[in-house]
Amino acid sequence: MDYSNRVNSKKGSGGVADSHETNVHTRRRLKELLTTQVLDLDNDPYVFRNHLGLLECRLCxxxxxxxxxxxxxxxxxxxQLNLEKRRILDKKFNQRNQSQNKNIISNDSNVVSISNTPIRTWSKIGLPAYKATKIRDPTSLSTGVLIKVEYPQLVKSQEEPLFRLMSYYEFTSKNQNKMVSFLDKEKKGEDPNGFQYLIISAEPYENICIALPNKEIDKPKEEGEMSDGYWWYFDRDTKEYFLQFIFK
Known part of the structure; x- marks a missing residue:
């Protein structure tokens, strides 16, 4: 037999394929792959096209x-090996989460958290009538403020109004803009950081905000305790709420 055209081939092996035959085989194989599989780039979680137009596999x-x-x-x-590893990891992760959720439900069913606390919503009826009066302590001559708010239509489910002292940075950007426009109009452009803000809330009225001097308030160290210069009271008969702060 003539082996002159079969370089580096062994007798009976059929010869080594040249580059032309290799390209033909590669094109035939790719054609079979394209006809048997449809590539859906939108639904494939592991493929994306980069800025150069090339396809990248996130998994591999x-x-x-x-x-x-x-x-x-x-x-x-x-x-295929990476897919199997990912499937095993996802299975372990899901089993661990399910076991943790079961323990939380069985052991902490009575614990109050953000997930099991219903969101309170109500139809607001407008701002309540309120009055802020400057006062002075007759003993220490320290200045303070006495606030009276009227809530004639307070809902029965709420025992009494709630209040909180906040700084300018605790507001949302929308409320910060409102506060700046208010100070520009009423306080002639004073710095909003020079005040502390008292927020009073009661259903179904809208929240009211009162700008107080940024001074330290003389109040007890214990949270929720009152004193002669720091107290609040809600009259259930007249539906009037009183707050008093004395500054140091």
Whole structure:
């Protein structure tokens, strides 16, 4: 037999394929892959096209120049092995979360948290009538403020109004803009950081905000305790709420 055209081939092996035959085989294989599999880039969670127009596999961290190359990668050993590893990790993660949720439900069913606290919503009927009066302590001559708010239509579910002292940075950006416009109009452009703000809330009325001097208030160290210069009272008969603060 003539072996002159079969370089480096062994007798009976059929010869070594040249570059032309290799390209023909590669094109035939890619054609079969494209006809048997449809590449859906929108639904594939592991593929994306980068800024160079190349396809990248997030799971295997590989780059592919064409869709046929990526399809060939999908059927490869590396991608299939990484898929199996990801499936095992997801299964362990889901089992751990399910066990933790069961323990939380069984052991902490009576614990109040953000997830099991219903959101309170109501139809607001407007601002209540209120009055702020400057006062002075007859003993220490320290200045203070006495606030009276009327709530004639206070709902029965709320025992009494709530109040809180806040700084300018605790407001949302929308409320900060409102506060700046108010100070520009009433206080002639004073710095909003030079005040502390008293927020009083009661259903179904809108919250009211009173700008107080940014001075330290003389109040007890214990949270929720009252004193002669720091107290609040709600008259259930007249539906009037009183607050008094004395500054140091």
């Amino acid at each position: 961290l590989t780059t592919h120049v064409s869709e046929s190359s990526y399809i060939s990668h999908l059927g490869g050993k590396k991608h």
